[in-house]
Amino acid sequence: MSALRDKILNTATDLFQTRGINSTGVDTIVAVAGTTKMTLYKYFHTKEGLILEVLNKSQQDFQSWLDNKLNTNSKAPADKIKQLFDFIEEWITSPSFLGMGFIKASAEFPNEENPIHQLSSKQSREFRQFISKLASEANIKDADGLALQLSLLFEGAVQAEQMKRGSGAIKYAKKAAKLLIDGAINQ
Amino acid sequence: MSALRDKILNTATDLFQTRGINSTGVDTIVAVAGTTKMTLYKYFHTKEGLILEVLNKSQQDFQSWLDNKLNTNSKAPADKIKQLFDFIEEWITSPSFLGMGFIKASAEFPNEENPIHQLSSKQSREFRQFISKLASEANIKDADGLALQLSLLFEGAVQAEQMKRGSGAIKYAKKAAKLLIDGAINQ
DNA sequence: GATATACTATACCGTTCTGTATAATATATT
DNA sequence: AATATATTATACAGAACGGTATAGTATATC
Known part of the structure; x- marks a missing residue:
């Protein structure tokens, strides 16, 4: 649906694999995905959900x-x-x-x-x-x-x-x- | 050598296995081991060393x-x-x-x-x-x-x-x- | 009894964490 | 032009993080 949502999902996938899940903060994810936390939490209610x-x-x-x-x-x-x-x-x-x-x-x-x-x-x-x-x-x-x-x-x-x-x-x-x-x- | 050092080592081993390494803070380790952070950092210089x-x-x-x-x-x-x-x-x-x-x-x-x-x-x-x-x-x-x-x-x-x-x-x-x-x- | 050593207690520093509140801006629809 | 929606920007709350500083206590050795 949303291109931004996909971008966040793909960025998180990559970062989780290369740096580990617990070692990857949401701030890092949004920075690499080129968006903000507000948008991330709009599409994924919690980090666990993501x-x-x-x-x-x-x-x-x-x-x-x-x-x-x-x-x-x-x-x-x-x-x-x-x-x-x-x-x-x-x-x-x-x-x-x-x-x-x-x-x-x-x-x-x-x-x-x-x-x-x-x-x-x-x-x-x-x-x-x-x-x-x-x-x-x-x-x-x-x-x-x-x-x-x-x-x-x-x-x-x-x-x-x-x-x-x-x-x-x-x-x-x-x-x-x-x-x-x-x-x-x-x- | 030191019984306390062994206690810390064994406690950390158990907590790392049951809760994960990144999810286990040094505060938790010393609390469960029944000692303090000062003692932990005397025997292990960093968390990574531990x-x-x-x-x-x-x-x-x-x-x-x-x-x-x-x-x-x-x-x-x-x-x-x-x-x-x-x-x-x-x-x-x-x-x-x-x-x-x-x-x-x-x-x-x-x-x-x-x-x-x-x-x-x-x-x-x-x-x-x-x-x-x-x-x-x-x-x-x-x-x-x-x-x-x-x-x-x-x-x-x-x-x-x-x-x-x-x-x-x-x-x-x-x-x-x-x-x-x-x-x-x-x- | 003096002295060294081991350990505790506690407070703190600076950073990072997840998650939210608020306001501003861009874009599309009507 | 007016309105709704999507997104950004930024600041912040509250907690947890690794690690340190300081002061005090217990215990053993000399």
Whole structure:
């Protein structure tokens, strides 16, 4: 709707990723976005509300990008899960990759009763369920089990890349994923 | 040396894990530890210094615990790497487990030039090298590759457990690790 | 008993934090 | 031209932040 609202949302997304959420004040956000606090608080009632929206949008963007990749490149269900980590590699090694929002947010807000932590946890769970759906469509028996293992590799690789850009961890995650997928298919 | 210094260090460790590092002020730390800021700043010159010491001690404690487990339970080098995830499971499912310091810290301090981020990154790298040493002692060819894969599973499982206590992720990480280790041995 | 050391108590400094109040200005609609 | 809406500019409240200064107390050593 509003271009200014989007600008604030995108600026906050970038600053949260590069400087941390708690270390980024609203004054910094509005200064970089080129607006004022009054406008920020018009669109986002609290900083927590802004954080939640940033997390939601980030995850939606990632999921849409991945859905599109899977739907345009893969046809058979078995192909989709086999190509999953190819696209994840593309995502992680992209120059614009700054980390995974829900992974960082859950670390900054460790209390399980905190709304930000809860959203992070939900996003992690939903992504795991997404993988599980891919697995069960490929007729894999223990779809949930494989999905959990693949999500561990995914989150581990993201973590490694957040710690050291260009770590190359995703290459080995891919190999491990292939082994786990092949093992689950031939069962 | 000083009981008070240890008390501050332990209190900070606990508060950083349960509330986050940036969300925990020095006033809170001294209040919970039952001392004053003057004493805290006598032993730790800055908050950053305290954070670095907390990270170092946490990692040393984990590594010592793991070393002891491996040396008393396993004899042959191949047994050590095979039992590694049994002990990691024991560690993660222990009631006192509150998360992995270096994983959370790297998320709270995402800038790679930040000393806290650098220490986190170093600790992650050193733990990976520790696994690699276990692998090469077990005569595994691509020891570094396997170590990287196992560390992804480890960090992924820790991440999952930090997001949701009792997630059960470690059980599936263990299965995946067994598959990867067996695959690497028979090569 | 004098002296050093460890620690407490408390007040404070300057800064930053989230969030709001008020007034002025630009822009679009009628 | 009048009016509504969006946005800016600025100042401020109230709290929390990291860190320091000062003064006083307890405890152990000589």
